[in-house]
Amino acid sequence: MKTVFLYLLLFLAHTTVIWAQNLSFASHNSHASHDYIGINPTPETVAQYLSQKLPHTHNKHIIWTNTLVQHQSFADYYTFEQQYEGQKLYSSHLKITIDKKGYVVWINDNSFAVNEVRLPAPARLSTTEWDTEYLQDFLAQKKAIEKMREKVCLLDDKQQLHFAYLIYAQDQHEVANVTAYLFAENGRLYHSQDVGHYNHCQQQSTAALATAMVFDPDPLTTAQKVYGQNNQYKDRNDQDATELNAQRHQVDIEVTEENGIYWLKNDFIEIKELGSEPNIAPVQSSIPNFDYLRSNDAFEDVNAYYHANVVRNYVNSLGFENMTNQKLFIDTHALNGEDQSKYVFYGFDRHLYFGEGGVDDAEDADVVVHEYGHYLSDLACPGCNTDCGSNSERSALDEALCDYLATSYSRRNYDFNWENMFSWDGHNEFWVGRNMDNEKHYPEDVANSYYQTSEIFSAAMIDVWEVLGYETTDKILLGALYNFTACMNLAEAAEQIMLSDQLLYDGQHEAILYQHLSGRGLLNYRRPNAGNDTTVCLGESLTLGESVIMPADAELFWSPGLTLNDSTAAYPIANPDRTTEYIVTLRNPSTNLTYTDTVVVQVDYCLTSPVDTIQLLNTDRFLKGRGDLVVSLPTNTAQATLSFYNISGQLLRVFTYENPSEYLMFNGDMMPAGVYILQVKADDVRRVFRVAKAR
Numbered sequence: 001m002k003t004v005f006l007y008l009l010l011f012l013a014h015t016t017v018i019w020a021q022n023l024s025f026a027s028h029n030s031h032a033s034h035d036y037i038g039i040n041p042t043p044e045t046v047a048q049y050l051s052q053k054l055p056h057t058h059n060k061h062i063i064w065t066n067t068l069v070q071h072q073s074f075a076d077y078y079t080f081e082q083q084y085e086g087q088k089l090y091s092s093h094l095k096i097t098i099d100k101k102g103y104v105v106w107i108n109d110n111s112f113a114v115n116e117v118r119l120p121a122p123a124r125l126s127t128t129e130w131d132t133e134y135l136q137d138f139l140a141q142k143k144a145i146e147k148m149r150e151k152v153c154l155l156d157d158k159q160q161l162h163f164a165y166l167i168y169a170q171d172q173h174e175v176a177n178v179t180a181y182l183f184a185e186n187g188r189l190y191h192s193q194d195v196g197h198y199n200h201c202q203q204q205s206t207a208a209l210a211t212a213m214v215f216d217p218d219p220l221t222t223a224q225k226v227y228g229q230n231n232q233y234k235d236r237n238d239q240d241a242t243e244l245n246a247q248r249h250q251v252d253i254e255v256t257e258e259n260g261i262y263w264l265k266n267d268f269i270e271i272k273e274l275g276s277e278p279n280i281a282p283v284q285s286s287i288p289n290f291d292y293l294r295s296n297d298a299f300e301d302v303n304a305y306y307h308a309n310v311v312r313n314y315v316n317s318l319g320f321e322n323m324t325n326q327k328l329f330i331d332t333h334a335l336n337g338e339d340q341s342k343y344v345f346y347g348f349d350r351h352l353y354f355g356e357g358g359v360d361d362a363e364d365a366d367v368v369v370h371e372y373g374h375y376l377s378d379l380a381c382p383g384c385n386t387d388c389g390s391n392s393e394r395s396a397l398d399e400a401l402c403d404y405l406a407t408s409y410s411r412r413n414y415d416f417n418w419e420n421m422f423s424w425d426g427h428n429e430f431w432v433g434r435n436m437d438n439e440k441h442y443p444e445d446v447a448n449s450y451y452q453t454s455e456i457f458s459a460a461m462i463d464v465w466e467v468l469g470y471e472t473t474d475k476i477l478l479g480a481l482y483n484f485t486a487c488m489n490l491a492e493a494a495e496q497i498m499l500s501d502q503l504l505y506d507g508q509h510e511a512i513l514y515q516h517l518s519g520r521g522l523l524n525y526r527r528p529n530a531g532n533d534t535t536v537c538l539g540e541s542l543t544l545g546e547s548v549i550m551p552a553d554a555e556l557f558w559s560p561g562l563t564l565n566d567s568t569a570a571y572p573i574a575n576p577d578r579t580t581e582y583i584v585t586l587r588n589p590s591t592n593l594t595y596t597d598t599v600v601v602q603v604d605y606c607l608t609s610p611v612d613t614i615q616l617l618n619t620d621r622f623l624k625g626r627g628d629l630v631v632s633l634p635t636n637t638a639q640a641t642l643s644f645y646n647i648s649g650q651l652l653r654v655f656t657y658e659n660p661s662e663y664l665m666f667n668g669d670m671m672p673a674g675v676y677i678l679q680v681k682a683d684d685v686r687r688v689f690r691v692a693k694a695r
């Protein structure tokens with residue numbers, strides 16, 4: 001089985017691209033910010049903020065328009081597009097994250113600079129001329145039927161705006177093949193892209209409870225067998241086998257009853273024949289019971305429906321309802337016998353197609369949850385799962401998060417062979433599946449196949465899962481999906497995992513996440529190394545820091561800075577006058593995330609032999625108001641006094657110490673600047689000094 005994600009819209013993507021003239025795509029930037037915008041701002045307030053923050057993306061004709069608001073308990077996400085006269089600028093997309101204290105934390109910006117834009121000239125063809133003559137000829141040649149159209153604006157590389165249409169056309173013979181064509185209003189074709197099947201019927205439903213028999217998660221995992229063991233546990237072209245049917249478990253499912261007939265559908269998930277071959281009608285039952293043997297086509301319907309609903313309810317229970325609130329249609333017998341599954345959407349509906357080549361894909365919860373993961377990612381950030389050019393790792397990232405979710409789903413109940421991703425559908429005579437327990441490292445193990453590349457990130461998340469458990473790790477990953485962007489690479493995604501923990505858990509799991517993501521090479525920002533704790537003698541200096549690796553745009557600083565020659569140097573020189581803990585901080589300016597390390601420098605007075613006379617130490621720092629005066633006393637002194645006189649011999653202050661240590665620390669903060677005569681008395685020994693304090 002191979003899984004395929006096809007995505008409508010935005011940016012340069014796979015499949016046929018016909019260039020009649022160059023189309024401009026929005027440029028990708030991200031900005032961290034710590035601007036205060038207010039708690040729960042209105043979309044209008046946010047739009048106003050954006051036009052000030054990104055003035056080049058906004059003018060009196062082209063304005064930021066809000067299209068989606070996602071309120072979460074830990075942050076709010078606002079999605080915008082640039083519009084001209086109410087029409088979206090094709091490929092513009094902006095998402096802004098605002099924390100619950102009202103601060104902007106992140107702006108994911110795919111926008112056009114519009115200062116120089118030329119407004120559309122009147123079209124040479126009227127809409128009717130274009131539609132009836134040109135478009136109809138074009139579709140006839142393509143053997144396609146128009147299913148939907150959307151009016152947009154496009155910008156060409158000469159900064160000229162055009163009114164345009166996105167036409168969704170379906171192949172006359174295969175309904176799962178749909179292509180989007182972007183035509184300027186003057187009839188010129190700018191872009192085309194495969195998008196898949198379209199269907200927009202929605203039905204009202206009445207909920208009912210039914211029982212069903214399913215694999216959970218798959219027959220090999222629950223039987224603790226490997227594929228083909230003792231010549232059993234094999235697919236055998238979807239036939240019944242006692243050992244396989246014995247692995248079915250009884251579960252409850254929520255279904256819909258219509259006039260005494262029960263259907264596998266609810267408001268959000270529906271099993272349906274979507275028109276892709278083979279055409280097998282969805283199961284229906286006259287009693288609220290869906291008990292079928294695995295050879296029955298109904299079994300795949302029940303299995304896919306059950307697992308999709310369990311994941312959906314679980315994701316909702318974690319607080320991510322806005323990732324599951326669009327209707328999903330599932331066809332469990334599709335793709336003409338291919339051994340693959342795919343998630344497809346355009347328009348407003350989402351579709352899952354499961355192929356039947358090899359093991360029927362819908363019999364394996366790993367496949368169902370994986371494909372459902374694409375749906376979650378799509379709803380969390382519409383328009384974000386798009387590769388940009390050949391070096392992009394965005395597809396690998398989506399595969400990784402889907403594999404992670406599927407593994408987390410089955411491993412939370414069964415540890416047996418958990419590392420086999422697609423336990424039943426893969427790891428057999430049909431295909432090898434994927435492996436979640438690997439030592440892959442970024443970026444060396446980035447491969448041509450994005451499926452292979454994905455194993456770096458999914459395995460890293462499973463490493464985290466082993467420490468934090470499924471619920472916390474799932475939640476951190478799901479929270480990060482809102483900020484996954486088009487064109488993103490795996491390292492940028494790892495930063496978003498760190499940021500998600502900040503927003504959800506106040507950074508509580510930073511150390512664990514850091515250990516595993518950085519351990520895989522996935523964080524561009526490494527924790528700086530402040531060096532090993534050490535001891536110096538008073539007056540000596542030393543160089544701090546060891547192998548501080550800094551990305552080009554990083555900001556680095558040390559504190560406290562008072563005893564450093566340069567607190568922003570990678571390796572500053574320190575001259576501490578007392579034991580000091582130095583903190584080095586590396587900050588990523590595009591996410592505001594910081595990485596820190598500390599080093600303790602202990603300062604000793606380094607007197608070699610037992611003291612038998614009274615001495616004053618540290619007088620120069622005392623003079624500058626930067627350190628204590630240190631008075632060394634003979635060993636076993638019973639009582640010491642410090643008497644301060646002014647320069648004319650008048651007694652000012654007396655301090656008495658019983659059983660003082662050999663190094664008496666005198667903090668002179670209460671003494672005004674001046675020159676003093678200090679008499680030190682230790683039992684019957686006495687000495688007189690002149691000390692000064694400049695501030």
Ligand SMILES: [Zn+2]
Nearest residue numbers: 003004399402
């Ligand atoms: Zn996939």
